[in-house]
Amino acid sequence: MKNPPTYEDANLILRLYELRREETLRAARKWMGAIPPFTSREQWLGTCPPGSEENAYYRMVTTYWDMAASFVATGVLNRELFFRANNMELMFVWEKVKRMLPELREVQKNPRVLANLEEIANAFIEYLHANNPGYYEVFAGNIAKTIPAAK
Numbered sequence: 001m002k003n004p005p006t007y008e009d010a011n012l013i014l015r016l017y018e019l020r021r022e023e024t025l026r027a028a029r030k031w032m033g034a035i036p037p038f039t040s041r042e043q044w045l046g047t048c049p050p051g052s053e054e055n056a057y058y059r060m061v062t063t064y065w066d067m068a069a070s071f072v073a074t075g076v077l078n079r080e081l082f083f084r085a086n087n088m089e090l091m092f093v094w095e096k097v098k099r100m101l102p103e104l105r106e107v108q109k110n111p112r113v114l115a116n117l118e119e120i121a122n123a124f125i126e127y128l129h130a131n132n133p134g135y136y137e138v139f140a141g142n143i144a145k146t147i148p149a150a151k
């Protein structure tokens with residue numbers, strides 16, 4: 001390991017895990033797990049319209065993982081420890097939002113929407129390719145299979 005993690009890194013990982021156990025965030029994570037990946041902004045708005053509980057759930061899950069990713073992206077949290085500490089849920093969330101994100105960023109005129117999540121997801125993909133060849137393709141393929149067929 002190039003940069004050995006510190007006890008502070010371990011404590012931050014544990015704190016992030018504790019936050020994931022909060023009741024409302026657990027419900028939001030369960031909801032996110034049950035929906036298909038978003039393929040467009042229109043689908044996203046139909047699934048979680050502004051002001052709805054679903055929209056609050058979406059924002060809670062995505063901003064939680066974007067915040068966690070910001071710690072890794074800025075060097076506050078050791079990258080390899082984050083990857084090794086079973087944070088595949090970040091990748092799960094990335095797979096749910098990545099297809100509609102370019103359109104969302106364009107409409108909102110904000111290229112930074114979930115940018116930390118994207119940066120660390122891409123780094124995580126590289127890590128998986130180097131350490132578990134073929135795993136990411138299977139993982140992402142299984143999630144993609146839940147996308148509803150076009151009507």
